[in-house]
Amino acid sequence: MLKNVFDWCKRHIVLFTIAAVVFVVMFGFINVQILHMTSEPEFCHLCHPAQGFGPLAEVDSWEHSAHGDAGVSCLDCHGRPGLIGYAKAKLGGLKDTYMQLTISREEKLEILSNPHEDLVPSWHCLYCHSDEGNKIVRETTRGPMKLVNMRMLDDVVNPEFRERKGLADIMEEDYVGGVHFDHSLHIEEFDLTCRDCHFGVVHNPATATDRMNFCLTCHADAGGDAPQMADCKVCHETQVAMNEGTGVEGIETIPSLMYGDAADMTCTDCHTGVTKGVFRPSSATCTDCHDDDTYKSIFNEWAETTKARIETLKAVRVEVEAALLDADAAKRNTAEAWATYEQALRNLKFVRNDGTNGVHNYEYVTAILDSVAADFKKVMTQLDSVW
Ligand code: HEC
Ligand code: HEC
Ligand code: HEC
Ligand code: HEC
Ligand code: HEC
Ligand code: HEC
Ligand code: HEC
Ligand code: HEC
Structure with a gap:
């Protein structure tokens, strides 16, 4: 019986070799698939x-x-x-x-x-x-x-x-x-x-409060040149830039209505709870200065529009990155498109890092998100032109 099989193989050596190779490849493939699947x-x-x-x-x-x-x-x-x-x-x-x-x-x-x-x-x-x-x-x-x-x-x-x-x-x-x-x-x-x-x-x-508190274990009393709790500006670089309406190249400076000399306001005018360990204000703080509840709705409107736009742009980002990687795989010249993409990513991160969904400077945030959307579009156009 076994001898018959061997004989058959000998007579059909080419067929046998092909069958063996196919078998090994299939087996290897299935194994890799199992490895892969069990990593997901x-x-x-x-x-x-x-x-x-x-x-x-x-x-x-x-x-x-x-x-x-x-x-x-x-x-x-x-x-x-x-x-x-x-x-x-x-x-x-x-x-x-x-x-x-x-x-x-x-x-x-x-x-x-x-x-x-x-x-x-x-x-x-x-x-x-x-x-x-x-x-x-x-x-x-x-x-x-x-x-x-x-x-x-x-x-x-x-x-x-x-x-x-x-x-x-x-x-x-x-x-x-x-x-x-x-x-x-x-x-x-x-x-x-x-x-x-x-x-x-x-x-x-x-939470971010946990993290700031960890810094404060030293920075409430660190001595020397180390920043102290009241030096919000030293640590919170992004929020300062956002309030000042700077920080993004290619977009004109748009200072917040509620920060700096013009409004005679600084961080702790809104962040009134810091010395009590409550770092984060809410819509309730708006009515400290504006005696009309519509300002709470303004806060909510700013937050909701900004949040929705960020979510949309995050989804677009995933698509754009996938398109770039596909183009790389096809060995197209993507250097310029990557540069545009990285700029859009930096600007989107800037808005996310500020973390206030536009409260610190709604007008500036709107301008930044417009530019991010435009840059993502531009990447796709650039990719179309380098086939
Ligand atoms: C069949 C069930 C099962 C599956 C599937 C499973 N785990 Fe676990 N995992 C456990 C159990 C039970 C423990 C606790 C005992 C131990 O440490 O092995 C654990 C513990 C862990 C730990 C902590 C180990 C430690 O020492 O603290 C990590 C990390 C982990 N799993 C990651 C993963 C990842 C990643 C995957 C998917 C690739 C995965 N697990 C799939 C059952 C599973
Ligand atoms: C960016 C790195 C990172 C990724 C990605 C990641 N983990 Fe973890 N994971 C950690 C770290 C760090 C810890 C140790 C505890 C901690 O700091 O949260 C941890 C802890 C764990 C533990 C121990 C129990 C616990 O809850 O702390 C399990 C189980 C686990 N991870 C499973 C997973 C599984 C499943 C995935 C994918 C769905 C995953 N991790 C993705 C970094 C990661
Ligand atoms: C003393 C606290 C501290 C330690 C220790 C620390 N980090 Fe951080 N890390 C921070 C703070 C504060 C930020 C700023 C943003 C934030 O809070 O998430 C940050 C931000 C980051 C970021 C985000 C960078 C970006 O471009 O968005 C990464 C990545 C990171 N840390 C990785 C690490 C790794 C890896 C280690 C260990 C080698 C580490 N960190 C140790 C406090 C710390
Ligand atoms: C273990 C104590 C300790 C912790 C925790 C700590 N710091 Fe510091 N930090 C110091 C000391 C001490 C200095 C001054 C060091 C020097 O100038 O040589 C310093 C310096 C600094 C500086 C000024 C130096 C520079 O980079 O310009 C900043 C900003 C700073 N820390 C931010 C933070 C932040 C943010 C956290 C929390 C994520 C943190 N530190 C957590 C002890 C600490
Ligand atoms: C030594 C550095 C340092 C100083 C000084 C500092 N912070 Fe922070 N703060 C941090 C870090 C780090 C975080 C965590 C940031 C993150 O995770 O993104 C934080 C978080 C916060 C948060 C977010 C809290 C939350 O839970 O959402 C607020 C609000 C805040 N700080 C306001 C202030 C104000 C206002 C001042 C000045 C009175 C100030 N901080 C001074 C380092 C500092
Ligand atoms: C007009 C009032 C106002 C001013 C001025 C202001 N903030 Fe805020 N800030 C807020 C509000 C409100 C929030 C919470 C927003 C939310 O929950 O969506 C916040 C949130 C924050 C956070 C948390 C961001 C995060 O990642 O979660 C930090 C840090 C912060 N502010 C720092 C500062 C610093 C530093 C300054 C001064 C340069 C400043 N703020 C000026 C109202 C203000
Ligand atoms: C510490 C006082 C203070 C707080 C708290 C404050 N504002 Fe203001 N706000 C001002 C000042 C000062 C101006 C600029 C003066 C002006 O033009 O009316 C202003 C201007 C504005 C304007 C544009 C002009 C107007 O009156 O419509 C809006 C919108 C606004 N603030 C919304 C908010 C919202 C939303 C909050 C809560 C996150 C808030 N403010 C918290 C002081 C404050
Ligand atoms: C395989 C690469 C990889 C490893 C390993 C990895 N990271 Fe990251 N990490 C990333 C990427 C990519 C992002 C960017 C996410 C984004 O787009 O915001 C990130 C973002 C972050 C951030 C900022 C966002 C956040 O969640 O706060 C921190 C902090 C961070 N990583 C810390 C860590 C720490 C701590 C470890 C080890 C436990 C770790 N990472 C391991 C790739 C990695």
Whole structure:
């Protein structure tokens, strides 16, 4: 019987070879597909299914995070860079599965509520967020970075990646995420880790008030030249620029009606609660000075229109970036289009970093968002012209 099979193969050696190659390729493909499938957030969702934030809600919280928006997937953070890092993450997945079957729900919650401090170590964040950190990992990773397209991590080469995503080199720049803050000074001088300030960065974000309070543990009484609590302007670079109506190249200066010498107003005229630890005012503050409830509706109108426009532009951004990547894959000349895109991204970030949906300077915000929309359109036109 076996002999017959061998005989057949010998007689049809070409056919056999083709069949064997097809089989191996198919098998490999299916394996890669399984690897790929079990890396997707949908898969993680099977066992991490809750809604909201915190333990068990890791997939849902990720979906609503800046990282989720930017396409940074679970294994981009929870696996180490390189092929070996990927394989290790896969073995970790096997352990997860084993644990799922053997431990109680309470034990699982206990583990998820107390993530190990090295679960995602600082160097791993720096791989994407600094040029030096990226270089070190690339130089010291043994073995190939990747086999096939599995995840974003293995294509991250800085500064290009950073710039295209509109991110700062956090160890070199001291204007990050809208705040004047020198990461390397603080991290090196006080031995802080990313987790000290960005704990829960994806799954259970600390509030901005928490973060400012952390700064104040030193900056309420830091001595020397260090800024003090009343020096809002030193730390809040974006909000100052927004109130002054500056900060975006190519758009004329439009100062806020309610800031500076003209109105004789400063930050704490609206931010009246700071000394009591309430940093954030609300529509109720409008009527401190304007004795008419319509000003509350004006606040809401500003906030709603701005929010809706930002959401629309975020969706457009995703489409435009995809079009750019497609054009790159087709080896078209995209340099000019990327430059326009990065400018639009910077300006959109400026508005998001201000964080007030237009309250600080509605007229200026409107002008900026107009220019962002125009730039996104321009990118598509530029792409059409470089076929
Ligand atoms: C079959 C169920 C199951 C699936 C699917 C699953 N997990 Fe888990 N996961 C668990 C269990 C149970 C634990 C707690 C026990 C442990 O640490 O393994 C856990 C814990 C974790 C932890 C914390 C480990 C620690 O030590 O604190 C991370 C991170 C994690 N999972 C990520 C993922 C990612 C990413 C995926 C998708 C690629 C995923 N999990 C898919 C069941 C699962
Ligand atoms: C695979 C690359 C990658 C890794 C790894 C990574 N990030 Fe990011 N991160 C990004 C991208 C891309 C964005 C941009 C999101 C956007 O468009 O606003 C971002 C945004 C951020 C932001 C600003 C938005 C926010 O959520 O507040 C912070 C802070 C941040 N990352 C911190 C971290 C920390 C801390 C780690 C490690 C636990 C980390 N990142 C790991 C790629 C990465
Ligand atoms: C002492 C607190 C502190 C520590 C420690 C810290 N950060 Fe930050 N980080 C901040 C603040 C403040 C901002 C400004 C915006 C904000 O609050 O989200 C910021 C912003 C960022 C941003 C956003 C940059 C952008 O262009 O939008 C990234 C990325 C980031 N940090 C990554 C890291 C990483 C990676 C580490 C660890 C190596 C780290 N941070 C450690 C306080 C800290
Ligand atoms: C930007 C990096 C980043 C991404 C992307 C990311 N995580 Fe996490 N994850 C962390 C960090 C950092 C921790 C450690 C605790 C903390 O700071 O929130 C963590 C903690 C966890 C934990 C431990 C329990 C907990 O809630 O803290 C689980 C489980 C987990 N992540 C699963 C996931 C899954 C599933 C995805 C994809 C849907 C994902 N993570 C995407 C950075 C990330
Ligand atoms: C562990 C104490 C400590 C914490 C926490 C801390 N700082 Fe500082 N910071 C200092 C000290 C001390 C200096 C003065 C250092 C010097 O001039 O050498 C300083 C300097 C500064 C400066 C002026 C130097 C510069 O970069 O221009 C800024 C701005 C600043 N910190 C912002 C922040 C912000 C924002 C936070 C919170 C995210 C923060 N700091 C958290 C201790 C701290
Ligand atoms: C030492 C630096 C520093 C100083 C000085 C400072 N802040 Fe902050 N503040 C921060 C940081 C960092 C955050 C978090 C920003 C973020 O996450 O985007 C913050 C957050 C805030 C928030 C947002 C709170 C929330 O929960 O939404 C408000 C409002 C604010 N600050 C107002 C002020 C005002 C007004 C002053 C001056 C009286 C001031 N800050 C002084 C660093 C500072
Ligand atoms: C006309 C009143 C007014 C003035 C003047 C003003 N603010 Fe605000 N600010 C607000 C209001 C209202 C909010 C909350 C907006 C909201 O919740 O949508 C806010 C929010 C903020 C936030 C939080 C942004 C975020 O990311 O969540 C910061 C930081 C801030 N202001 C800083 C400043 C600084 C610094 C100045 C001075 C340069 C200033 N503000 C001047 C009314 C004002
Ligand atoms: C500390 C006092 C103060 C607070 C608080 C304040 N404003 Fe004003 N507002 C002014 C001054 C001063 C002017 C400029 C004088 C003028 O032209 O009437 C002004 C002008 C305006 C104008 C344009 C002129 C007008 O009267 O229609 C609008 C709209 C406005 N403010 C809305 C708001 C909203 C919305 C809030 C709440 C976020 C707010 N203001 C909070 C003092 C304040």
